[in-house]
Amino acid sequence: MLDAEGLTRAVLAGDRDAAAALAAAALAAGADPAEILNAGLLPGMDAVGQRFARKELYLGEVLLAARAMQAGIAVLKPALAQAGHDAGPKPVVVIGTVKGDLHDIGKNLVTMMLEAGGLEVVDLGTNVSTDRFLDAIREHNAAVLGLSALLTTTMRQMRQTIEELRRVGAMDGVKTVVGGAPVTQEFADTIGADAWAPDAPAAVATIKRLVGAA
Numbered sequence: 224m225l226d227a228e229g230l231t232r233a234v235l236a237g238d239r240d241a242a243a244a245l246a247a248a249a250l251a252a253g254a255d256p257a258e259i260l261n262a263g264l265l266p267g268m269d270a271v272g273q274r275f276a277r278k279e280l281y282l283g284e285v286l287l288a289a290r291a292m293q294a295g296i297a298v299l300k301p302a303l304a305q306a307g308h309d310a311g312p313k314p315v316v317v318i319g320t321v322k323g324d325l326h327d328i329g330k331n332l333v334t335m336m337l338e339a340g341g342l343e344v345v346d347l348g349t350n351v352s353t354d355r356f357l358d359a360i361r362e363h364n365a366a367v368l369g370l371s372a373l374l375t376t377t378m379r380q381m382r383q384t385i386e387e388l389r390r391v392g393a394m395d396g397v398k399t400v401v402g403g404a405p406v407t408q409e410f411a412d413t414i415g416a417d418a419w420a421p422d423a424p425a426a427v428a429t430i431k432r433l434v435g436a437a
């Protein structure tokens with residue numbers, strides 16, 4: 224059975240063991256992994272964000288909540304990724320959270336869902352410099368570059384990264400997609416990104432459209 228409220232509470236309480244156990248129990252009972260994520264784990268992180276904004280939580284509590292969320296996601300990962308196993312070469316998406324920014328929960332979700340959607344993803348992690356993006360694009364012959372930013376300050380880094388990669392000629396034939404809570408379509412347009420997506424399912428649809436795989 225899917226105990227969505229229990230999962231939400233586990234994230235809010237920063238209880239890693241409960242988040243993992245409830246996610247595993249829901250999977251074992253046949254619940255849809257996307258439903259476990261969307262109805263159980265994500266509302267917990269939303270509530271954490273709202274309470275942090277109202278100064279009802281300390282940063283340490285947010286970190287614990289993030290760890291609980293990641294423990295739940297780790298349990299779901301194999302089930303979420305199961306769909307992505309067809310044969311043949313897959314377009315490569317290089318993704319990372321831009322320099323100065325350590326938030327990675329949303330980017331990890333996007334990565335997971337892209338893999339589940341049959342794309343190959345090279346995830347560079349967080350605090351990724353333009354040089355590291357450049358090396359990875361070249362090494363893996365990327366079709367798409369995905370940039371994530373959660374801070375209004377690091378959104379600016381997205382522009383710098385895109386401009387620098389274009390300046391050195393690394394972006395010919397490479398599409399850029401940007402995302403993260405403060406990032407909007409309007410911002411994506413102003414920094415010359417090819418696309419923006421508000422969440423992980425939309426990121427999959429958008430990237431598949433860009434690489435002609437939809």
Ligand code: B12
Nearest residue numbers: 272276325326327328329369371374375402403404422423
């Ligand atoms: C968890 C969290 C943390 C954790 C991060 C843990 C981790 N491993 O990620 C910790 C505690 C470390 C942290 C630290 C900080 N944080 Co913080 N954090 C959050 C919080 C509560 C949740 C973020 C989250 O994970 N959301 C859940 C995920 C699933 O959503 P998401 O990231 O938006 O991702 C979805 C979409 O945006 C999209 N997406 C994401 N990336 C991409 C990429 C592409 C290519 C595409 C297409 C789509 C896409 O798809 C995702 C899935 O659906 C937010 C509040 C909030 N509501 O956003 C604050 C928040 C982002 N943090 C904030 C701040 C201020 C900080 C700190 C500066 C605090 C401090 N004083 O030190 C530090 C900065 C550290 C750093 N240098 O990065 C502020 C930012 C304010 C601002 N205007 O910039 C926020 C908004 C909180 C607030 N209300 O004040 N934080």
